[in-house]
Amino acid sequence: MRALVLNSPGHLELAEIPVPVPAAGEILLRVRAATTCGTDLKAFRRGHPQIPMPGPFGHEYSGEVVAVGENAPFAVGDAVMGVHSAPCGECYWCKNRQENLCESIMASKVLGSYAEFLLVPARIAGKNVFRKPEGLSFDEAALLEPFACVAQGIIELQKVGSLPAQSVLVIGPGAIGLMFVAALKRLGVPRVVLAGRNPARLVVGAGYGAETVAFADLKPESKTEFDVVIECTGMPEVWERAIDFPRRGGTLMLFGGCPGGTTVTYSTGRVHYDQITILSPFHFGTAAVRQARDWMAEGIDFRPLLSGVRSLEEATATFADLEAGRGLKYVFHP
Numbered sequence: 001m002r003a004l005v006l007n008s009p010g011h012l013e014l015a016e017i018p019v020p021v022p023a024a025g026e027i028l029l030r031v032r033a034a035t036t037c038g039t040d041l042k043a044f045r046r047g048h049p050q051i052p053m054p055g056p057f058g059h060e061y062s063g064e065v066v067a068v069g070e071n072a073p074f075a076v077g078d079a080v081m082g083v084h085s086a087p088c089g090e091c092y093w094c095k096n097r098q099e100n101l102c103e104s105i106m107a108s109k110v111l112g113s114y115a116e117f118l119l120v121p122a123r124i125a126g127k128n129v130f131r132k133p134e135g136l137s138f139d140e141a142a143l144l145e146p147f148a149c150v151a152q153g154i155i156e157l158q159k160v161g162s163l164p165a166q167s168v169l170v171i172g173p174g175a176i177g178l179m180f181v182a183a184l185k186r187l188g189v190p191r192v193v194l195a196g197r198n199p200a201r202l203v204v205g206a207g208y209g210a211e212t213v214a215f216a217d218l219k220p221e222s223k224t225e226f227d228v229v230i231e232c233t234g235m236p237e238v239w240e241r242a243i244d245f246p247r248r249g250g251t252l253m254l255f256g257g258c259p260g261g262t263t264v265t266y267s268t269g270r271v272h273y274d275q276i277t278i279l280s281p282f283h284f285g286t287a288a289v290r291q292a293r294d295w296m297a298e299g300i301d302f303r304p305l306l307s308g309v310r311s312l313e314e315a316t317a318t319f320a321d322l323e324a325g326r327g328l329k330y331v332f333h334p
């Protein structure tokens with residue numbers, strides 16, 4: 001089968017590799033759609049600790065089951081969508097309802113969705129793969145994983161009582177920031193403001209009901225306005241500026257993961273005397289995946305996030321486009 005392999009940063013190869021055979025509990029998918037992701041772009045640019053090189057590339061997917069191992073939870077012919085990891089259910093963190101921090105969350109992860117076929121390990125097939133809702137296209141269904149990250153963020157905000165809220169500022173109009181806007185509007189947050197630099201992306205946010213503003217035009221004096229601020233850029237300098245914007249007693253959620261080894265500095269007075277709650281959730285647990293699936297089945301429309309269909313041959317050009325800020329997410333039909 002044809003599969004995209006990331007050999008080293010910037011170097012993708014369209015390789016011919018054997019079609020995997022599912023063992024007990026595993027399923028083999030004919031990939032119908034595989035979407036690009038900010039994590040993939042990071043790996044393409046500079047490498048990523050969770051993406052070994054050389055190695056199979058791509059982790060967002062939807063597809064049709066074409067072969068199953070013994071006792072697999074799906075049958076040949078099922079149309080499915082899923083994410084690329086699942087918690088063990090047995091470690092300290094899983095037992096303490098922090099599945100997103102499971103010590104082996106990445107142990108059986110799926111990589112290699114930019115390929116004709118994808119083998120899904122038993123743990124993931126059993127916990128985090130679902131039948132695709134009828135009304136959802138394969139292209140949209142491939143977005144379950146990034147939306148599960150967003151759903152985890154929403155769940156964390158609900159857990160500490162920061163949602164419901166009257167006003168939320170989302171900084172960073174990439175796919176994740178836009179998904180937050182869509183989810184927050186769905187939850188009925190009256191005022192969602194989206195700040196960023198890329199005008200085309202801000203237009204997409206306006207389509208989801210956000211007020212939009214250029215990031216440079218955000219003034220610290222607007223700091224009384226927002227109950228919750230969600231940082232979605234993964235840039236340390238934006239993490240530092242973001243604390244200017246929650247109201248006293250408000251919440252700052254630092255959502256975008258920054259490059260390894262970076263640090264930020266905060267005013268102790270701001271954190272303490274203004275009592276800012278700081279959250280920074282990582283990854284997602286099974287509840288978030290199910291929440292994301294439910295919202296997608298109920299009709300949150302993510303088609304505006306898809307910037308076009310590309311062939312595997314165009315992969316290098318596609319990531320160059322993403323690097324240049326052209327497009328949000330591209331979809332491969334391997």
Ligand SMILES: [Zn+2]
Nearest residue numbers: 037039145146
């Ligand atoms: Zn992703």
Ligand SMILES: [Zn+2]
Nearest residue numbers: 088091094102
């Ligand atoms: Zn665990």
